Amino acid sequence: MRDRRREPARRIGDATYRAADGFMFRTPGAPIEQLCAWSELADTGAAGEDRSRRRLADGLVDASRSSFFLAALSLASPDLLARMDAWRAAPLDPAQATVLRAVSRYFVRMCARATPYGLFAGCARGRVAERTDLAVLPRAQWRRVSRLDMDALSQMSRRLGEDQVLLRVARLRRNPTLVRIGDRWHAVETRVDGRKRRHHLVAFVSDDYLELVIDACTGEASLADLVDRLVAHDPEIAPDEAQDYVADLIRSEVLLTDLDPIVTGGDAGRQMLATLQGLGVSGVDESPLVQALAKAVDAMAAMDATSVDVVPVGDAGSATAYERISASLNEAGLDSDPARVVQVDLFTGADVATLGQAHCRDVLAGVEVLAHLAPPPQEGALADFRRRFQDRWGEAEVPLSEVIDEEHGIGFLRSDSPAAGESPLLAGLPFAGGGAGGQPAPAPAFRHILDRTHAAWSSGAHVMEIDADEVKRLAGTLAEPLPDAFAAILCVLPGGDAGAPVGPSLLLQGFSGPSGATLTGRFTHLDPSLLADVREHLVAEEACRPEAIFAEIVHLPEGRIGNVIARPLLRSHEIALLGRSGAAADQVIPVADLMVSIQGSRIVLRSRALGREVIPRLSTAHNYMLPAIGLYRFLCVLQGQGVLAGGGWQWGPLASARFLPRVVCGRVVLERASWRVDRKELDGLLDDVGCLQPAAFATWRAARDLPDWVELAEGDNVLLADLRNPLLVEMILDRLVRIGGGRLREALPTPEAQVAVGADGRYAHEIVLPFTRQIVAADETATRAIPRQQATVAPVSRRAALSPGGDWLYAKLYAGEAELDRLCLDLVAPLVASLPDGDDAPTWFFIRYADPEPHLRLRIAASRHLSAPELLARLHEQAAPLLDGGRLRKLVLDAYEPETDRYGGPEALPFIERWFRHDSEAALTLVAASAGASGSDLRWRLALVGARLILDDFGFGPEPAQEILRAVDKGYRAEFATSRALDGVISRRFRDHRPELEALLARAGAEEVPAELAPLRRRTERTRTLVAALLALAGEDRLAAPLPDILASLMHMHINRLLRAHPRAHERVIYEYLARLGQSDLARRRAGVKAGQHA
Incomplete structure (x- = not known):
């Protein structure tokens, strides 16, 4: 058993991470030495140029006869396999140049690239141990695992769905994207165009029959079940008509069948065959499709039982097993491609390769540096979604399918977010947002990278070292925490195990998450x-x-x-x-x-x-x-x-430099040296038929100072070349010409330095090593939970929606942002002033909103003294002149859906709603006292004081209040993608505002308060019994939400009522101000305590 006390772990940010027990070990299908041996056939002498090309061509022909290479090629490119004989007869014939380069690329792929691909590369299971030993099993112990291609299975599923006999016994389920909106159902439908599947939003008018069918398929049902239900519902419907109706719903994908291939679970082809054979339908085994599927399953099982070296060809060598499977499926009516009909993966063994704990620790050290170098988070799709959601629904809970519906919801990944506005508090603050795209802002520690890069350029060094401590010092805290689970991709370098005194131990290619299974799950x-x-x-x-x-x-x-x-x-x-x-x-x-x-x-x-x-x-x-x-x-x-969902080295604004050095940090290489190659540089390096011009190339290579082994990376595709091998030089230069130039990078580790070793030589390799956050103590878990705002969500127990004319009057009053203040004074204030007072006073409150049009939402509870119709009549009386004059754009009645769980549950909600009334009364008075442009600067100060007094009213002392403020501030900092620039401006502005804010808060707590704070004092006095009731519920653990979360919502609603625009942006600044003020107050208190102890 692994000794957990000695396992490699590291604290990064606020959490500790440890490596998993096992990792994925990826290697190519052939040792790198085969590529090196081929390159050694080149004659470097000037007189041997033609001889060198011939020797290399003949060597490639010999390599291409390998049974394993042919087995891999028969799967990857049957067309190229068919052209091999003609090429072998004249490998340097200009007419065969395309084949020559293609064979070269596949041979390099098989020897040098570890990313799994058919039989060209596979994966093994390695384990973490004391020392590193990347052993590779002999090829005789490798296994191929074959599955029928999902495109073929999807085609087969569609054809089977047209079989009426099978449909009668198939299990049916509703399309999971179905959503009811009004009298229509919306769903996403798949339409097939050739080999492409396209998704479209469709709508269906609901009726009794559709409702019956959809309701019956909430779980699963058969076509026969649905026909029986339809006929029972309406005896005038004939069974054949009912069956046709259901079949139409299947064709339009309102209903889906269990004949579809599974995406998760076992082998989809074998599962489909088992499902068909288990339907109990007479004659199903005689169906051409089912027979073709059975033959394919058997053929793949036979292939997988043979050695991976065996070429899957027929006796005459005229057709591969894949071509025979494809032909069988096509005879049954499908349109399959022999190159795609079977998906093959290669497993190369388990528990032979080990990775030492020293290497695991080095990986974490590298991840920590990359995390600190990550650029600040930018506004993205989720931020846009949050804004749109809040504009439409506020903080209500809404069915996801309604929200994502493209026609009636807000969809996802739309890009027309509104521009930010300004206020006295927000003016000049550099909020991130809606500008043109481009590179993310460099990380705060990037100036260290700049300094080191310029030093490397000045000295001509190919390697630059960065200082981890300096990076962390400049970066400060992580811009975003690492995920709870992630995986790193690395290559081990020679001589770096078990604390070797000098030299890097590994190349860290990057990390990704959550989780660490994204690269290994499939x-x-x-x-x-x-x-x-x-x-x-x-x-x-x-x-x-x-x-x-x-x-x-x-x-x-x-x-x-x-x-x-x-x-x-x-x-x-x-x-x-x-x-x-x-x-x-x-x-x-x-x-x-x-x-x-x-x-x-x-x-x-x-x-x-x-x-x-x-x-x-x-x-x-x-x-x-x-x-x-x-x-x-x-x-x-x-x-x-x-979270920081992934990371790797980023050169940022230096990315287009002509040369960039290797980057080393401690024992970790974070990036390889690279050279930009412009298209115009390549002129004259190849002749008209694509053959290398050796002298011109040698001059160019010397001028660029390129090493022997380089790589060309295009996205996920990486091509290795030995610049001493003219055929590989032609291959890589031809590719550079075709793509208009690119970036070459050093090969690291070089082929001779590969440390993965098998019986037949050294192998290139990659390791995918997962990590997870350790749960080491309750305090760490609690710390990680703070940014999430709410660790648990109670089951929904919302009061049913209250329709217009029921127990509440709910009106939306639309006007411009500037006009909303006047509506508060000219419509809301007179209306609520006319309501009964004293014990008979009804509950009422308002909030500001935008959906996206700005408006007030006014809610008034009906009572035995004043019914909802009477309330509505009074509202119309007050609103009519404003509507006639155009100040009120429109008045909309809606149903009131209380956010019961957000505010503590059904017992707490009445107290919260009455608290809202008193806060709304205070807000109306404060709005009147700070009307006009000159009052805007006072307004945010009053909002700040009012928010802080809420914590005081509920008895939260300095330390617990500070915990709430820190948590809320952290959430808003994340929402607004806080940058170093924004923090700097807020800090300078806070220093200017701090004295007056401290004085204002002191006056708010005095026995006698100034006139501008009197409405907030009245709120405190009038809500004492409500606060006591809520605290009693909290003490008895009868609140459905944590009390700190409820108070955060009360502060949010208070600020919303006072500020005429951009309340969330104001909250971003106000909560930081409050957190800073609270921190200062705590420091003074602690200093006073210490002074008293020493007196």
Whole structure:
């Protein structure tokens, strides 16, 4: 058993992280020495140029005859495989130049690139141990694992769905994107165009029949069940008509079938075959599609049982096994491509390779530096979503499907956010937001990078060292915390194990999360050891948030993407979108069950049925920013909320420099040296037919000071070249010409320095090493929970919506922002003044809002003395002249939905609503006293004092009050993407405002208060009994929300009532001011205590 006391761990920011027990060890299909041996055939003498090309070409021909290379190529490029014989006959024939370069690229790929791809590279399971030993098993012990391509399975599913016999017994379920809006149902429908799947929003007018079918498919039902229900509901409908009706709903994807391939669970092809054979339909085995599927499953099982060296060709060598599978499927009516019909992955063994604990510690040291160098967070899609949500619904909880609906909701990833405005408090503050795109602002510590880079350029050094302590000193705190779970990608360098005295130990390529399973999840079907590692890692992640449910996102954007997205069941719950989950029904959270709200600065997803927060996760590496439905993008983007979702070295504004040095920090290489190559430099290096001009190239290479081994990286594609090998030089120069120039980087480690070793030589490698946050003590867990604002979410117990004319009058009064103050004075104040007073006084309150049009929301409770219709008549009487004069743009009545749980539950809500009345009364008086442009500067000061007095009124002393203020301030800092520049301006402004604010707060606590603070004193006096009642509920643990969260909401609503525009931006500054003032007060108190102790 692993000794936890000695495991590699490191504190980064506010948390401690440790490495997992296991890691993914990725290697190419052939040792790097095969590439080196081929390159050594080159003759470096000037007289041997032609001979060198011939020797290299002949060597490549020999290498291309390898059975393993042919097996890999038969899967990756059947077309190239078919052209190999003609090329071998004349490998340097200019007519074969395209084939020559393609074979060169595939050979380099097989020897040098570790990223898994068919048989060209695979993965193993390694384990963390005392020392590093990256051993590679012999190829004879490797295994191939084959699956039918998801595009072929998707085609088959659509064809099977047209079989009426199968449909009668298939299980049907409702489309998870269905949402009812008014009298219409909205859903996302998939339309197939060739091999492309496109998603469209469609709407259906509801009727009794549609409601019956959708209700019956909330779980699962069969077509026969639905036909029986429809006929029972309306005996005039014939069974055939009912069946046609349901079939139409299946074709339009209102209903989905269990004939769809699973995205999570076991092998989708084998599962589909088992489902078909288990339907109990006579003759199903004679279906051409089912027979073709069975043949494919058997053929893949036979291939997987053979050695990976065996070329999957027929006896005559005329057709590969993949081509035969494709032909069989096409005969059954599909349109499959032999190059894509089978997805193959390579497993190269378990528990042979080890990574030492010293290397694990070095990885964490590198991650810490990268985290401190990360640029400040920018306003992004989630910030835009928060603004839009709050504009529309405030802090209410709303069904997610309604929110994301593109027609009636706010959608996701829209880009027309409003520009920020100004006020006396906000004027000149450099808030992040809506400007043109571009590179993110450099990290605060970037000036250290600039200094070191300029020093390297001045000295001509190829390596620059940065100082971790200096980076951390300049950066201060992390801009964003690391995720609770992430993974680092690294390569081990020679001589760096077990505390070697000199030299870097590894190349850290970067890290990503949450979680650490994004790069490993899709490979967990290869071996139980990989699956166990990932599940253990995810359990550790979930232990960091035990109050929440983590759920895998299940979605199939396109058929072939399923090859990347398909994975085993990794978590206890899943969220199924347009993709079929293999989990049990009670483990799938329906989209219709998900609610969304804004709590502080966090977007919170919650399951109504389970009564818990839901944290979505996609444990596979899919680029979800590609065209996809908004619901899928939203859930995926939400994963990175509030954390540094990944990091790697970034040169920022230096990225286009002609030369950039290698970057080393301690024992970690953070970036490789690189050279910018412009297109015009390449002229004259190749002749008209693409052959190298050796003299010109040698001169150019010397001038650029390029090493022997370089790489060209294009996104995820990396091409290695030996610049002493003319065929590889031609390959890489040809690519540079085609893309108009690029950036070459040094190969690190170089081939001769690779430390992964197998029986047949050295291997290139990559390691994916997961980390999780350790739960070491209660205090750390509590610290991490503060930014989340609310650790637990009580089940919804909202009062039913109260319709107009019921117990409450709820009116929205629309006007311009500047006019809202006058509406407060000319409409709201006279109206509420006419209401009964004393014991018969009704509850009422108002808030400011925008949806996105600015308006007041006025709510007045009906009573036995004044009914809702009478209230409405009084409102119309007050509003009529304002409407006629155009000052009031429109008056809208709505249903009042109290946010019961947010304010403590049904017992607390009446006290909160009455507190709102007294706060609204105070706000009206303060608005009147600070009317006009000259009053704006006074208004925010009054809001600050009023917010602070709320904490005093509820008996929160200096220290507990300061904890609330720090937490709220931290949330708003995250919301507004706080930058160093913004912090600097606020700090300078606070120093100017501090004396008067301290004096104002002192006067607010005096026995006699000045006139401008009298309304706030009256609020304190009139709410004492309400506050006492709420404190009693809190003492008896009868509040549905933590009391500090309720007080944060009361402060938020108070500031909202007072400030005419941009209340959240004002809150960003006000809460920081209050936190700074509170900190100063605490410091003075502590200093006084110490002075008294020494007196």
